[in-house]
Every structure is written in structure tokens, then in C-alpha cells.
Amino acid sequence: MKMIIAIIRPEKLQCVKDALKALNINGMTITDVRGRGTQSGLKFTTRVGEFVVDEIEKIKLEIVVNDDQENAVISTIQKYASTDHIGDGRMFVVPVEKSIRIRTGDV
Amino acid sequence: MRTIIKVGVCLALSIAFLTLLVPNVAADRMVNIEDAGNISWILICTALVFIMTPGVALFYGGMLRKQSMTSIMAQTTIVIGIMTVSWVLIGYTLAFGTDIHGIIGNLEYVLMRNLSYDTIADGATIPNMEFMLFQMMFALITAGIVLGACIERVRFNAIAMFIAVWSVLVYAPMAHWVWGGGLFAQYLTVLDFAGGTVVHICAATTGLALVLFAGKRSERIMKDRPNNVPMAFLGCALLWMGWFGFNGGSGLAANGIAINAIVVTQISAAFAMITWAIIQYMHVGRVNVLGMIAGAVAGLVAITPAAGYVGPTEAIVIGIGGGLLCYVGVIFMRKKSGLDDALDVFGVHGIGGIWGSIATGIFALPAMVPAGYEGLIYGNTDLFLGQIVAVISTLVFCFVVSYLIIWVISKLMKVTMDETEEIIGADIIEHGEPSYRI
Numbered sequence: 001m002k003m004i005i006a007i008i009r010p011e012k013l014q015c016v017k018d019a020l021k022a023l024n025i026n027g028m029t030i031t032d033v034r035g036r037g038t039q040s041g042l043k044f045t046t047r048v049g050e051f052v053v054d055e056i057e058k059i060k061l062e063i064v065v066n067d068d069q070e071n072a073v074i075s076t077i078q079k080y081a082s083t084d085h086i087g088d089g090r091m092f093v094v095p096v097e098k099s100i101r102i103r104t105g106d107v
Numbered sequence: 108m109r110t111i112i113k114v115g116v117c118l119a120l121s122i123a124f125l126t127l128l129v130p131n132v133a134a135d136r137m138v139n140i141e142d143a144g145n146i147s148w149i150l151i152c153t154a155l156v157f158i159m160t161p162g163v164a165l166f167y168g169g170m171l172r173k174q175s176m177t178s179i180m181a182q183t184t185i186v187i188g189i190m191t192v193s194w195v196l197i198g199y200t201l202a203f204g205t206d207i208h209g210i211i212g213n214l215e216y217v218l219m220r221n222l223s224y225d226t227i228a229d230g231a232t233i234p235n236m237e238f239m240l241f242q243m244m245f246a247l248i249t250a251g252i253v254l255g256a257c258i259e260r261v262r263f264n265a266i267a268m269f270i271a272v273w274s275v276l277v278y279a280p281m282a283h284w285v286w287g288g289g290l291f292a293q294y295l296t297v298l299d300f301a302g303g304t305v306v307h308i309c310a311a312t313t314g315l316a317l318v319l320f321a322g323k324r325s326e327r328i329m330k331d332r333p334n335n336v337p338m339a340f341l342g343c344a345l346l347w348m349g350w351f352g353f354n355g356g357s358g359l360a361a362n363g364i365a366i367n368a369i370v371v372t373q374i375s376a377a378f379a380m381i382t383w384a385i386i387q388y389m390h391v392g393r394v395n396v397l398g399m400i401a402g403a404v405a406g407l408v409a410i411t412p413a414a415g416y417v418g419p420t421e422a423i424v425i426g427i428g429g430g431l432l433c434y435v436g437v438i439f440m441r442k443k444s445g446l447d448d449a450l451d452v453f454g455v456h457g458i459g460g461i462w463g464s465i466a467t468g469i470f471a472l473p474a475m476v477p478a479g480y481e482g483l484i485y486g487n488t489d490l491f492l493g494q495i496v497a498v499i500s501t502l503v504f505c506f507v508v509s510y511l512i513i514w515v516i517s518k519l520m521k522v523t524m525d526e527t528e529e530i531i532g533a534d535i536i537e538h539g540e541p542s543y544r545i
Contacts, residue, residue, distance in 0.1 A: 011327040011530075042527060044536060051539070053531050057174075 001096040002070045006061040007033065007089040008081040013059050019080040020063070023072055029062040039086055058089060064096055135228045145232045148361035149241050155352025156244035158345050160187055160251040166342025166404075167255040167450050168542075170397060173334035174532025175259050176542035182258070185267050186250045193274040194243045195219055201275065202282035203242070209290040212283050232360040241356060242286075246278055248353075249306045255450035256314025259328065259529060260321045263537045265513075265522040269317070272512050277313065277505055281305045291500070296493035298471060298480060300368070301357035303412025303464040304501045311457030312502050314448065316509035320517070323447035325526045334543075336396055343400035347376060350407045354414040364475075368414040372407060375426035379406025382430030401455055405433035408459030413467040416480075421470040425463060432462050461498050468494030 008016060013030065020028070034055040041054030065073055074091060082088050100107055138146070164183035168176045190198075197217060204212030215221050222236040231238070250270050257266070283289040285305045291297050299305060323329070333339065354372045358364035383402025384394045409429030410422055417425065436458030437451045448454065468491035471482035476490075483491040516522060528536045535541055 009327075011330065014330075042531065044528070044531075053535055056531070 001064055001066055001099060003094050003096050004061075004063045004065065004070065004073055004077070005092040005094065006063070006077050006081065007035070007058045007091075008061065008077070009083065009087065009089060010057060010059050012081045012083075013061075016061070016077055016080045019076050020073065023069070023076060025063065025065060025069065025073055027064065031060040031062075033058050033060045037087065037090070042087075056087065064099055135226055138225050138227060138234060142227060142233070144361040145359070146234070146237060148365065149233050149237055149356050149359060152352035152356025153237075153241045153244055155349045156241070156248060156356070157349075159349035159353065160244075160247045162342045162345025162349060163248065163251045163255070164342070165338050166346060166400070167258065167339075169335040169337070169339025169342060170333040170450055171258060172328060172331035172532070173543050174328075174534050174541070176334060176338075176534065177538050177540050178263070178533035179254060179258055180542075181263060181538050182254050182266055183251050185263070186254065186270050187247055189267060189271050190246045190250045190274055190278075191243060193271060194239075194246050198246060198274050198279045199239050199242065201279035203239070203287045206283070206288045206293075209284075209293050211280055211289070212287055238359065241359075242282070245302055245306055245353075246274065246282070248349075249278060249302075249310045250274065252307070252310035252452060252456055253313045253317070256311075256448050256452040257317035257321050258449050259324050259533065260447075260523050261317060262521060262524060263533070265516055265520055268516050268520070269509075269513055272516070273313065273509060276512060277309065277508050278305075281309050281501065281505065285497070291497050295496055296480060296489040297497045298416055298467050298476065298490065298494070299412045299464065299497070300415035300467075301354045301411045303408075303460045303467070304497055307408050307411060307456040307460030308464065308498060308501045309505045311453045311455075311460060312505035313509040314452040315446070315457065316506045317513055318446050318448050318453075320510060320513045321523045324449070325529045327526070328529055329447070333397060340396055340400060343403060347403060347407065350376070350411075354411060358415055364415050367418065367475075370419060371414050371417060371422035371425075372410050374419055374422040375410035375429065376403045376406040378423050378426030379403060379409065379430035379433070382427050383434055386431065386434050401433070401437065401451065402430045405429045405455050405459045408456050409433075409463035409466065411460070412463045413470065416467060416471040416475045416482075418472060418475075421466075421472070424470070425466045428462055428466060429459050433459050461502075464494050464498050465491070468492075 034057050036054045036056060041052045041056060043050055043052050063073060070093065074093070077091060098107060160183060164180050168179040171179060195218065200214050200216035201212045204215045207213050216239070219239070222239055224234050224236040227234055254266065280289070282305050284291040285297070285299050350372055351369050354368040355365045358368060380399050380403040383405065384399050387398045388394050406426040406429045409425050413421070413425055433455050437454035440446060440448050440451060440454040467482070469483045471480060471490055473481045473485055479487070480490050481487040513522065524533065524536065
């Protein structure tokens with residue numbers, strides 16, 4: 001099993017969710033987060049000088065899937081979360097040892 | 108910015124000079140103990156109407172995304188300052204100074220000259236300085252209502268500049284024509300008790316002009332949910348309470364008219380709110396707070412022009428009509444109009460104000476209005492037609508002049524935020540002061 005952690009633009013959440021649902025991937029955890037990427041934020045200008053906003057609001061998705069679904073999920077998120085502009089976010093894939101359903105204890 | 112300061116200084120100096128040319132006019136009788144009731148009541152109403160403006164900021168702010176809460180509070184705060192200064196310097200005298208050819212008031216009250224706190228003019232109920240203060244609060248709330256339409260796009264500097272110019276070129280003439288003895292009062296059979304045309308239609312149409320000029324917000328932020336429903340609820344509570352002063356004080360006396368005005372205000376708000384709730388229940392299956400408070404405000408707006416001229420029965424019809432028409436208006440503005448009226452300013456204040464003004468022409472009770480001002484159902488068409496002409500004139504005048512003002516301002520400064528700035532949000536971009544930590 002793999003956990004895919006995706007940091008995406010907030011406004012892309014709905015279409016990513018819809019696309020994953022079409023793949024029958026339903027379980028996910030959604031968190032509001034803020035942070036910065038390689039470019040270290042966005043720069044703006046005021047009357048007296050420049051300032052940088054380096055805590056940009058994003059959505060973090062955590063999705064645990066079987067190994068055979070990993071690539072499909074990654075390519076779907078990439079397709080639907082992309083705007084081709086800086087700030088589209090990143091995905092991280094980490095191995096998952098176990099997954100246990102709390103109600104039944106099923107592994 | 109420098110040119111703006113220079114222009115401001117020149118204006119202030121020329122106004123100061125003009126005041127020297129206007130003679131001091133001796134006022135009428137001294138205030139005596141019998142005036143205490145009227146004076147106290149209007150002072151209380153002044154405070155009630157004042158709190159509507161911060162109230163409208165909370166009402167609007169709660170419905171915005173969380174990145175715009177500071178922005179609406181900042182815009183409202185500067186507008187309170189600008190409208191007060193403008194009113195004191197020149198706005199009041201243009202609106203309520205002695206009429207010049209129906210167009211505008213003269214400069215007798217520039218910088219608050221010739222206003223008296225301890226004498227009352229013939230036929231008046233309160234000193235004219237108190238009247239000036241009470242009317243100032245109407246100027247504040249009108250400008251405050253405008254902000255909800257074009258928020259999350261128009262920059263702070265641009266809206267501040269716009270409101271400063273608008274207060275002189277749009278609000279003051281409107282107030283003069285309807286209440287100050289100008290064009291509408293002279294040439295039309297028209298009634299506007301507390302500001303259906305001057306406040307609500309004027310604010311809504313101004314908002315519409317700004318929305319049309321500034322364009323839509325980015326699709327990327329439009330779907331965000333309202334950030335704070337309790338804040339919107341609190342804002343509505345302040346508006347609703349303030350409305351008792353808004354309508355209750357517009358008779359300028361502590362008398363039966365004031366009682367009736369508050370009674371019909373409450374009735375209309377309740378019926379409009381319930382009507383909205385029922386339609387929402389039938390239409391989407393669930394009733395929510397933002398819907399109900401919008402319905403209540405629709406009822407309050409609708410009764411505003413009529414509050415001094417109708418009784419409780421008519422208020423029921425006006426309230427139900429207000430709830431129904433504003434619901435349809437809001438749906439139309441959101442789904443069909445192609446405009447991005449962020450907080451339904453035209454849908455609620457525009458449609459509600461138009462309905463209320465026309466309803467005044469239909470229902471005005473013969474017992475409560477001067478002869479010749481009866482409503483349509485009593486067989487008099489003059490008032491009904493007068494109200495329609497007043498509504499159309501207000502729509503056209505406020506829209507055209509507001510659009511011109513913002514167009515001129517756009518030549519001097521950046522009026523709208525770009526997409527990246529919209530997404531980060533005005534709270535950080537323009538004020539460096541987010542309302543919330545996420």
C-alpha cells in the first residue's frame with residue numbers, strides 16, 4: 001500500500017475529488033494547510049516597497065491506495081490539479097505498513 | 108497621490124473662502140422643554156442608524172471568504188470617515204441648503220455654518236444641527252451598502268477615492284431632489300419616507316455600476332463558502348435594530364408616526380423573512396440563516412419608503428412582496444445576469460427598494476398622507492406614476508454618474524486587483540492584516 005500526499009490549489013479540490021471518484025477512489029483526508037514552494041512565495045509591491053507572501057494557502061490530500069492504483073491516482077491528480085502555472089503544488093508517495101478498519105479491526 | 112493631496116487642499120481652501128461670502132442667518136425660536144421628547148428621540152435614532160454601518164460590514168464580511176474579512180471592515184471604516192468629512196464640509200449644504208433651480212442646495216451650511224443647536228426653525232421639530240447629524244448617518248449607511256457589491260475586486264484606495272467623489276456628485280443631489288426640496292419634490296408627486304430611492308436604490312445602482320466596471324472576481328475564489336455565519340447574523344441583528352431608528356426617526360418627531368413606522372417595519376421584516384424561508388424550503392429543501400437574514404433585510408428595505416404612509420395591513424403585503432421579489436431578484440442576479448454582485452446588493456437593496464417605492468405609490472393611506480398623495484388603490488394615479496418616474500430617474504442618474512466617476516478614477520489609479528492578488532486576498536495584499544489564522 002502507498003500513501004499519496006498531494007499539496008494542491010484549494011480551488012482544484014472539487015475537480016480532483018470528482019476525478020478520483022470516477023476511478024472509484026473515495027477515501028481521503030483533506031486538510032487546510034499553508035506553506036511555500038521552491039520559489040519561496042509571491043512578491044508584491046506597495047507604495048513604500050516590496051513584500052513577500054510566503055505562507056500560501058493550499059489543500060493537503062492524503063490518500064491510501066493499493067500499489068496497483070498508485071500510478072492511476074498520481075496521474076489523475078496531476079492532470080486535474082494542474083494549471084500550468086507556478087504554485088500548482090507537489091505530490092509525495094510514502095509506503096504504508098498496515099491499514100486497519102477501526103469498527104471491525106480488519107487489516 | 109501628490110496631485111490628489113493638492114486637489115484636496117485647493118478644495119478645502121476654496122470651501123473655506125466661500126463660507127466667508129455667505130451671511131449668517133438669524134434662526135427662529137429657542138428650544139424649550141416641550142422639545143425634549145423630539146430631540147431625545149432623534150438623538151437615539153441617530154445612534155441607532157450609525158450602528159447600521161459597522162453592522163453592514165459584519166453582515167457582509169461574514170458572507171465573504173475568510174481572506175476578505177479585514178478588507179470589508181477597512182473599506183467600511185474609511186467610508187465612515189469620508190462620508191462624515193464630506194457631509195460636514197459640503198454634502199449637507201448641497202443636499203439641504205436653500206434650493207437652487209431644483210438642482211442642488213446652496214452653500215449656506217458649508218463647514219456647518221448657520222446650523223444651530225438651540226433654536227428650532229418654523230415648522231421644524233428639532234434644531235437643524237440635530238437634523239444634519241441624523242441625516243449624516245443616512246449618508247454613511249448608503250455608502251456602506253455600496254461596498255458589498257464590488258468587494259474582493261476593487262482596491263481600497265480606489266473605493267475611498269470613489270466614495271469621496273460620489274458623496275458630492277451622487278448622494279448629495281439625490282438627497283436634495285427627494286428630501287431637500289429639489290427636482291423630485293418640485294415636479295413629481297413622490298413620497299420617500301426613510302430612503303427607498305435615496306438610500307437603497309441609489310446604493311444598489313451605484314454598486315451595480317461598480318460591478319459592471321470592475322468585472323467578475325476570479326472563478327478561483329467565487330466558490331468559497333461564507334467564512335463566518337455568526338458574524339453575518341450579528342451584522343443583521345445590528346441592521347435590524349438600527350432600522351427602528353432609520354424608519355422610526357424619519358418622521359423627525361417622537362409621535363404616533365414613529366410608533367407606526369416601527370410597527371410596520373417589524374411586521375414587514377417578519378413577513379419577508381418567513382416568505383423567504385418558505386420559498387427557500389420549497390426551492391432547495393433546506394432553510395438556512397443566510398437566507399433568512401437576507402429575507403429580513405429585504406423586508407426592511409421594502410418598507411423603508413412606505414413606513415410613514417401605510418399601516419400594519421399594507422406592511423404585510425409589502426413584506427411578503429419584498430421577500431418574494433428579492434428572492435427572485437437574487438437568483439436572477441446570480442444565475443442569469445452574468446454580473447458578479449458579490450453580496451446581492453442589487454438583488455436585495457435594489458429590487459427591495461424598487462418594490463417598496465412602487466408599493467408606496469399603491470398603498471399610501473389617505474389618512475396618513477397630504478391630499479393628492481393617496482395610493483393607487485384609492486383611485487389616485489399621480490403618486491403611483493410619480494413613484495415610478497422617481498425610481499427610473501434614480502436608477503439612471505446613479506448608474507450613469509457612478510460609472511463615469513469610477514471610469515475617471517481608473518485613469519488615475521489601479522481600480523481592481525489582479526488574479527494573483529485576489530487569490531491571496533485583500534486582507535494580506537492591501538492591509539497586511541489577516542482577520543484569522545487558518
